[in-house]
Amino acid sequence: MLKLTNVSTRYGQIQILRQINLEVREGELVCLLGGNACGKTTTMKTILGLVKPFEGTVEFLAERIDGLKPAAISHRGIVPVLEGRRIFPELSIEENLFMGAYLRKDQEAILDDIQNMYTMFPVLKDRRKQDGGTLSGGEQQMLAMARALMARPKLLVMDEPSMGLAPIYVEKSFELIQRIHQEGISILLVEQNANMALSIADRAYVLQVGEIVLSGSAAELQHHPGMKKAYLNTAI
Template sequence: MMLEIKELCVSYGAIKALKGIDVTLTEGEIVALIGGNGAGKSTTLNTISGLLRPVSGGIRFLDDEITSVPPQEIVSRGIIHVPEGRRIFSSLTVEENLEMGAYLQRDKAAKQRDLEEVFVRFPRLKERRRQAGGTLSGGEQQMLAIARAIMAHPKLLLLDEPSMGLSPVFVEQIFDIIQSINDQGTSILLVEQNAQMALSIADRGYVLETGRIVLSGASDDLLHDPLVIKAYLGG
């Protein structure tokens, strides 16, 4: 098992954000977490990446307990988090943003190879390599955030609302990129309000409501579940 979350409880003061959730992800999978605002999706990712400390429960990654491991060490173990809102460095160029993703890479030649490979995958970023990140469109910034994460050679990629605020054309492109990253062997935990798109590329999914998992299963099963259709697919 690559990732195993057991009975995870997280609170913000008196507010219980996660109430004992269990989530698993095996190597090579895309697993989707879907649910409305305030369901606990982002909290789950922030806890995996060490930005939040749980009240109780545990997280294991590649058979190692990581529940109380600091964020910088979680990154070095291969868990890379693309947060909601992209969080690129707006005053740095596209290329400088990408180099920030490779800050653990000490080999300059290897870093340059990684950069050229990213530019092959994201030709739009290559065209804008000298532009400040803040001058890019929302879709281009999302591409940059994902490309910066790839520079770190993730074993597990945590993606938080990658389609938020994007035009339909960019949403399609971003999900094609996510699928291609997975096809090359990177496991992905995907948090997404666009349930239709998320489940269309995921192997399995979990439905979160107010800090609890209320449904889980194969993506095809969830896409045809009456509760999911009614609540998240506009049925």
């Protein structure tokens, strides 16, 4: 579904990614793991068209997308849930959900999907007229997920969904990600929390200083002796 082949990127003269090979197959939940400043977010930005590789290709549904603008990539069905939630704080919850469906024209289906979001995220229904900026961090994360789902993504790309959340909301977020995956949506999960990510993923890649140093099934990597080394000898 998504395939990165020998992708290298740089900011100015500083090379960030080196020969990245990564793929997400239809229906999979794949996680991209690594510590701080290892290149995870740059990989996501490259997929979304925000960073252009100077080497290699990015393909989605067997078509190259590395030369496309972000809007064109979004039109093809790759939808992000960005780090820090990035909701519209002065819009209501319901208005945020409608913004997620901004590119769609099927008005009746949009209304149906909003009700589906309220079923999946009942806290949003209870506060649907409340400004998004008044929600807690965990509730904003739920709104960010729901808004992304309103675009009916073919591939959901999530950047650090656990960052800055209280432990109870981290667990809840991963439960929701797993539920979204079980609905048949393919997911690329960019995450530092290796234990939580591997507990719900099908496969995983581990980045270290811009290079893939480990890859395999989530079950294999959970017990791989190289995991701690890939995280610069910190606990995972």
